[in-house]
Amino acid sequence: MALGIKKKDTVVILSGKDRGKKGEVLEVMPQEGRVVVAKVNLVKKHRKTAREKPGGILTIEAPLALGKVALVCPKCAQPAKPRIQFLGDGTRVRVCRQCGEQIL
Numbered sequence: 001m002a003l004g005i006k007k008k009d010t011v012v013i014l015s016g017k018d019r020g021k022k023g024e025v026l027e028v029m030p031q032e033g034r035v036v037v038a039k040v041n042l043v044k045k046h047r048k049t050a051r052e053k054p055g056g057i058l059t060i061e062a063p064l065a066l067g068k069v070a071l072v073c074p075k076c077a078q079p080a081k082p083r084i085q086f087l088g089d090g091t092r093v094r095v096c097r098q099c100g101e102q103i104l
Contacts, residue, residue: 003030004071004082004094009103011069012079013040022072026061034063075101 005011009025023037043062049055070079073096082094082103094103 003028003066004084005035005066005069010072010074011035011037012072013037013064013068014070014079015068016041016064027063029063032063033066035066035069036061036063037069040064071103073099073101073103075099 005025005028007025007028010022011025012022013019018040021040023040025035026038027036029035038061041062041064042059045058045060047053047055047058071082071094072078073080076096076099078098080096080098080103083097085093085095087093095101096103
């Protein structure tokens with residue numbers, strides 16, 4: 001499954017309670033079709049005290065479905081669905097469909 005979204009990319013949330021927020025991708029789960037975005041989709045988790053880990057109520061980022069996020073182009077700052085393009089030496093690069101700039 002070609003995702004087009006990688007770790008450390010900036011994405012915008014398209015739907016849900018955090019619609020319109022931007023954040024950095026912390027983790028990509030291609031098998032589940034989900035991503036974890038920093039400071040977005042925060043949920044409370046109750047943890048029991050373990051040996052060195054204190055217990056309490058933690059706030060963590062929960063995974064989002066890939067269909068709810070869109071990659072943000074660094075040049076035009078718009079949500080974009082990247083196009084895959086092959087360079088002369090055979091390497092794959094992501095290219096913004098609106099402005100044609102390479103997305104690193």
